[in-house]
Amino acid sequence: MKPRLGEKPYEFYRGGAAPGLLSLRDSSRPMICRLHYLCLCLFLVLSQQVFAAPNIDIEYAEWGFDGRAVPGRFNLLSVEIRNSGDMPFEGTLSLRRLLTTAGAWTGIEHAEAIFVGPFSQKLVYFYPYILVTADEWELRWGESLDDTYVVERPALSNGDRVILNDQELLSGIIPGLKGSRDDLFPPTVTGTDTLRTVVLDHTPRWEEPRRRAFRDWLYLGGVLHVLHENTGDFPVLPVEALNGPDRVQRYGAGRVFWHDRQRADLSREYVYETIYATSRDSVSVAAPGNVSLDVDPTARKYYTRLNALEFYEAAADWHSEEVIPARLRELVTPAHNWLLIYVLSGAYLLLIYPGGVLLNRTRLDYRFGMVALVAIVGLWSWMFLAIGSRGYGETTSTCTAAAVRQLPDGRWDVEQWSSLFVTTGDNYSLAHPGESVAYSTTQSHEQIEGRIENGQPGFLSVDMPPFTFRTFAHRNQVKMSSVEVSISNVDFGLVDKSKLDSEFAPLITVDANVTGSLPGPVSFGHVVYRDHIYRLNPDAFDSGSGNLIAGEPAKIHSVFRIDRRFRRFPTNVRQDPAAGLDRFAVWMMARNLQIRRNIDVSEFRFPPNRMRVFLYGELPEALRAVDAVHPDEPLGKQFGRVLYCIDVLMPDA
Numbered sequence: 001m002k003p004r005l006g007e008k009p010y011e012f013y014r015g016g017a018a019p020g021l022l023s024l025r026d027s028s029r030p031m032i033c034r035l036h037y038l039c040l041c042l043f044l045v046l047s048q049q050v051f052a053a054p055n056i057d058i059e060y061a062e063w064g065f066d067g068r069a070v071p072g073r074f075n076l077l078s079v080e081i082r083n084s085g086d087m088p089f090e091g092t093l094s095l096r097r098l099l100t101t102a103g104a105w106t107g108i109e110h111a112e113a114i115f116v117g118p119f120s121q122k123l124v125y126f127y128p129y130i131l132v133t134a135d136e137w138e139l140r141w142g143e144s145l146d147d148t149y150v151v152e153r154p155a156l157s158n159g160d161r162v163i164l165n166d167q168e169l170l171s172g173i174i175p176g177l178k179g180s181r182d183d184l185f186p187p188t189v190t191g192t193d194t195l196r197t198v199v200l201d202h203t204p205r206w207e208e209p210r211r212r213a214f215r216d217w218l219y220l221g222g223v224l225h226v227l228h229e230n231t232g233d234f235p236v237l238p239v240e241a242l243n244g245p246d247r248v249q250r251y252g253a254g255r256v257f258w259h260d261r262q263r264a265d266l267s268r269e270y271v272y273e274t275i276y277a278t279s280r281d282s283v284s285v286a287a288p289g290n291v292s293l294d295v296d297p298t299a300r301k302y303y304t305r306l307n308a309l310e311f312y313e314a315a316a317d318w319h320s321e322e323v324i325p326a327r328l329r330e331l332v333t334p335a336h337n338w339l340l341i342y343v344l345s346g347a348y349l350l351l352i353y354p355g356g357v358l359l360n361r362t363r364l365d366y367r368f369g370m371v372a373l374v375a376i377v378g379l380w381s382w383m384f385l386a387i388g389s390r391g392y393g394e395t396t397s398t399c400t401a402a403a404v405r406q407l408p409d410g411r412w413d414v415e416q417w418s419s420l421f422v423t424t425g426d427n428y429s430l431a432h433p434g435e436s437v438a439y440s441t442t443q444s445h446e447q448i449e450g451r452i453e454n455g456q457p458g459f460l461s462v463d464m465p466p467f468t469f470r471t472f473a474h475r476n477q478v479k480m481s482s483v484e485v486s487i488s489n490v491d492f493g494l495v496d497k498s499k500l501d502s503e504f505a506p507l508i509t510v511d512a513n514v515t516g517s518l519p520g521p522v523s524f525g526h527v528v529y530r531d532h533i534y535r536l537n538p539d540a541f542d543s544g545s546g547n548l549i550a551g552e553p554a555k556i557h558s559v560f561r562i563d564r565r566f567r568r569f570p571t572n573v574r575q576d577p578a579a580g581l582d583r584f585a586v587w588m589m590a591r592n593l594q595i596r597r598n599i600d601v602s603e604f605r606f607p608p609n610r611m612r613v614f615l616y617g618e619l620p621e622a623l624r625a626v627d628a629v630h631p632d633e634p635l636g637k638q639f640g641r642v643l644y645c646i647d648v649l650m651p652d653a
Helices: 019-051 208-219 268-278 300-305 320-332 338-352 355-361 366-388 539-543 577-582 584-592 598-603
Strands: 056-063 077-083 089-098 105-116 120-126 136-140 148-151 160-165 178-181 195-200 223-226 254-258 283-287 291-295 397-406 411-422 426-431 435-440 447-453 459-464 468-479 483-492 507-516 522-529 532-536 545-547 549-555 610-618 637-649
Touching: 056 148, 077 089, 077 105, 105 120, 195 268, 208 254, 223 268, 254 268, 320 397, 320 411, 320 468, 320 577, 320 584, 338 355, 338 366, 355 366, 397 577, 397 584, 411 426, 435 459, 459 468, 483 637, 507 522, 507 539, 507 549, 522 584, 532 610, 539 545, 577 584, 577 637, 584 610, 584 637
Parallel strands: 105 447, 160 178, 160 195, 195 223, 223 254, 397 637
Antiparallel strands: 056 077, 077 120, 089 105, 089 136, 136 148, 283 291, 397 411, 411 468, 426 459, 435 468, 447 459, 483 507, 507 545, 522 532, 522 610, 532 549, 610 637
């Protein structure tokens, strides 16, 4: 049969297809092409989704404000994250301490939930607690090794002294002063724990949280140096109380110095002799060769004395971050009868050997020996359980010691240590009322299963076996009732007041007016002035006015006997937690006054234009720990003490 007009010959089709199918095959070609096109588009779309992903990098991670850290404090770690990919990143950024020698991580994990959009950056703040030795830290945001960043081991110092730079202006380099970007200033005063001195010559463009953090830092004892702007006038400061016509010299416990010069007029000599001189405190350095040197890391002689060698370990006669938690643990740990435990342990070993060997040498059936061995093991296991972990009436409890400093708006800055003892194994989530909470376990010798989430709200989640304890520290700011103390008259023991700077003048009478009330009852208190300490007269706080001191003065070194005051508690004190907590008052005062060595006690001298009032009393409800999952439920039995620290200006200050 001949092919029709327009048809191809039969031999063209492989496989002997019938000519009648030719028209059907030709008509399906456009549909097949469209299907291929749709599949190709779908593949391209899916491949774009697969291959498009966030590309996370750490731009920088900087300690504090000058790249160094301060031991025994919550330190600021600023981390800037860049997402150079075209997909957003949403996950968790974690921070862990690394053991320098082993490379493994230790302590507990700090976690921060973050979201970084495509082709954008994000600034994240961590507040880790640095012990007496500096370590490396690891940032992690994924499971692979590419999702990690090792933060360099920071050198240690006694505090940051910086000049704030405006990123939109060309800020010149000042010899002797470390520059710090003003947009990196933390939004909470907890991040300023290591900041000592700030030089400011412009108006920072800060939002309210940063302005309040700067104000709180200055009020708590910061040192601010103000320079002229490029226009020749002083800048508008973030603290409204400093912008009046008068050049305010004091703001709370902080000091303000006004300099009639601009940034370009600062020389190295002027920085060291005028600016550093307002906040020059030495730190004990554990130098190579097991040598301890007392140096000021910001002074010029530091670079000559240590040959520019940065130190990574600080030395002290006692470390409050270790002593205070250790003594708290003793007050919550059951007082076991160790003598009975040792006797039973010895008897158990003797029954196993040589008791087991002697029993096998007898002519008794071997099955009797097996039964006797099982009975001994079972009986002694029950006895160890009864006297080792149970039988003491233990309950889940928290023992706390806190020190609080008053802020200008009715808030209190809190530094607190707690020791939690549990009788039931579980994952415990702890939280504290307030804002900007930062937690730490203040140890680096073990790896802890748990995590810390700083910020608002912040909490500590930790896995605890039954009949164990966990000690931790935290910083935050809490709203509580406040008190104001003003001095109307001071009577010294010297007739000639011009000799106050050269001779000791004991306080005879300090007439004070007290307004407001403390958050809780007070047991006792002290007043520190110059290098002496006085017993506080509680009647002045009860009646609202009166003589603030009571009794004869005592030298500081007679109260802060470091070699005798920081030993382990005896057995009778561990059985009476109330008596043990009263001993924390001296330790908390020593930490507040930055006394960490014997030489600090002998050289201590408080400024003559102010005094510090310490009040020690019951722990108020606002400082108690709560369950982060169920805040309304109590977290066991809680007891503790709090030290109120109030700076009072002298009448002529």
